Amino acid sequence: MNDLWTTFSTAIAQLLSGDPELWGIVGVSFSVSASALLIALLPALSAGFTLAYFRFPGRWVAISLLNSLLAVPTVVVGLVLYMLLSRAGPLGDLNLLFTRPAMIIGQILLCFPLLVAMSLSAFQAADHRVLETAKTLGASPLQAFVTLLFEVRFALLAAVVTAFGRIIAEVGSAMMVGGNILHHTRNITTAIALETGKGEFVQGVALGIVLLVMALILNVSLGWMQSHSRVLRHGT
Amino acid sequence: MRLELNNICQRYGEEDLFVIDQLQLISTDAVHLHGPNGVGKSTLMKIMAGLQKPTSGEVRRMPMAGENMRRQAVIYLHQNTYLFDTDVRSNVEYGLRMRREKNTKKVDKALAWAGLGHLEYRQAHLLSGGERQRLALARALVLDPALVLLDEPTSNLDIGSVARIEEMLQDLHRRGTGILLACHQDNALTKLCNQHWLLAAGKLTVQA
Numbered sequence: 001m002n003d004l005w006t007t008f009s010t011a012i013a014q015l016l017s018g019d020p021e022l023w024g025i026v027g028v029s030f031s032v033s034a035s036a037l038l039i040a041l042l043p044a045l046s047a048g049f050t051l052a053y054f055r056f057p058g059r060w061v062a063i064s065l066l067n068s069l070l071a072v073p074t075v076v077v078g079l080v081l082y083m084l085l086s087r088a089g090p091l092g093d094l095n096l097l098f099t100r101p102a103m104i105i106g107q108i109l110l111c112f113p114l115l116v117a118m119s120l121s122a123f124q125a126a127d128h129r130v131l132e133t134a135k136t137l138g139a140s141p142l143q144a145f146v147t148l149l150f151e152v153r154f155a156l157l158a159a160v161v162t163a164f165g166r167i168i169a170e171v172g173s174a175m176m177v178g179g180n181i182l183h184h185t186r187n188i189t190t191a192i193a194l195e196t197g198k199g200e201f202v203q204g205v206a207l208g209i210v211l212l213v214m215a216l217i218l219n220v221s222l223g224w225m226q227s228h229s230r231v232l233r234h235g236t
Numbered sequence: 237m238r239l240e241l242n243n244i245c246q247r248y249g250e251e252d253l254f255v256i257d258q259l260q261l262i263s264t265d266a267v268h269l270h271g272p273n274g275v276g277k278s279t280l281m282k283i284m285a286g287l288q289k290p291t292s293g294e295v296r297r298m299p300m301a302g303e304n305m306r307r308q309a310v311i312y313l314h315q316n317t318y319l320f321d322t323d324v325r326s327n328v329e330y331g332l333r334m335r336r337e338k339n340t341k342k343v344d345k346a347l348a349w350a351g352l353g354h355l356e357y358r359q360a361h362l363l364s365g366g367e368r369q370r371l372a373l374a375r376a377l378v379l380d381p382a383l384v385l386l387d388e389p390t391s392n393l394d395i396g397s398v399a400r401i402e403e404m405l406q407d408l409h410r411r412g413t414g415i416l417l418a419c420h421q422d423n424a425l426t427k428l429c430n431q432h433w434l435l436a437a438g439k440l441t442v443q444a
Contacts, residue, residue, distance in 0.1 A: 129318035132287050136312045137331040138379065151321055 011206035021182075022203060026210050029187035032100055033168040036107035037160065044112050045156070048119030049145065053131075063120070069113035075172030077109050082176045098179035103187070106173035111163040118159030122152040154226050161218045169211060237299055237308060237382035237414075238262045239284060244293035246279055253279065254438045256293075262300065263307075263382045263414040268426045270419060271435035277418045278315070280435065281385040284416070285312035297382075309381040315388040317372040319360035324352055327360050327371055331379040342378050350374035350404065366397030373404050383414040390425060398424055 014022055051063060083089050085097040096102045130151050134144035171189035178185035180194055188207045195204040241259040245252060253276040269277055282288040283295060297308055320327050328343050347353045350370040369389055376384050390398045402424045409415055419426050432443040
């Protein structure tokens, strides 16, 4: 019990001391996951909108495939990407293996299906009169799309928060295609795995606290936004 | 503006919902469209407003002599009007924003016209049924529309609200906006109309 408490308090102290190595690892995690999310967001929203509003051959196959991809383990995504990016793989010439761009690609593959599936649900649940009202009041197709995004903003924010939570906490893909190189590709989850393997729990606990606090902040913010929206809608 | 429909056919599956050879609506008209449930009144209005494409046929918008070329808006108002998830003022400003036009005076006037000036910063979802309809009309008014197509605008409204909507529509018509009103029952609003269209059994009949 004493050991646990000592580890926890040392981890807190390390966080508060501004340890450059520890915060550098946090920085890698946030920059990689934020980049992946930003790159995936617009194409994913467009795909979700297309699946929700347009009927075309193969639509149900695409939706089924998308739902299947939601359950793909992160390590499988890492494995496939590793085979593609390794020297002998078809994309080996790009020299991306064990780099941050490789980690970003892996996380894009992980968050894209989730963003599409959740935005598809949001668009399907949206009132069909939104687009008609926007168009009849003179909105162009792009303006009407932006209006729809605004009307379903809370559901889309939930999708973004969920996707960010999934990719910043994933370890399989980051470990396989990132290589866990200090100051380059070592992120929170791969560092925790490494430190735990070495029996050094302090840094792992400190990084775990960062992840937990981040998850708490994201979810409390989302909850506040959703409840605020309900108050505005119903006045209670 | 003159709205012309030529050889319009709307099908659902294998069946014709309606076939209309020729029809026109001009911005001096006030028309009452009636007919049984399910004959396609809302669909026809959406086709006229350009929100839906007919299975075949064409809809043309032609400016009248001496009319402002920009005055081409044909606005369709749903039976249960949809208000954007913002405040009352932002809802009125919406159409102007889409035109990249900022005109505070126009918005103020529209809010006052609809009797919503004191509610301008209230969230639109908090409005009563009558206030919602008035906001929908104010949102249309700021765009100076050539035609307004109203789908059952008085359903679920009390007598006072119907009278208020009637006054607003009368005023809108006086300002040169054509009105097409889909309504099941005759009421104060339908008395404003100088034409009556009956849509039944897939055909549209213009009545005196």
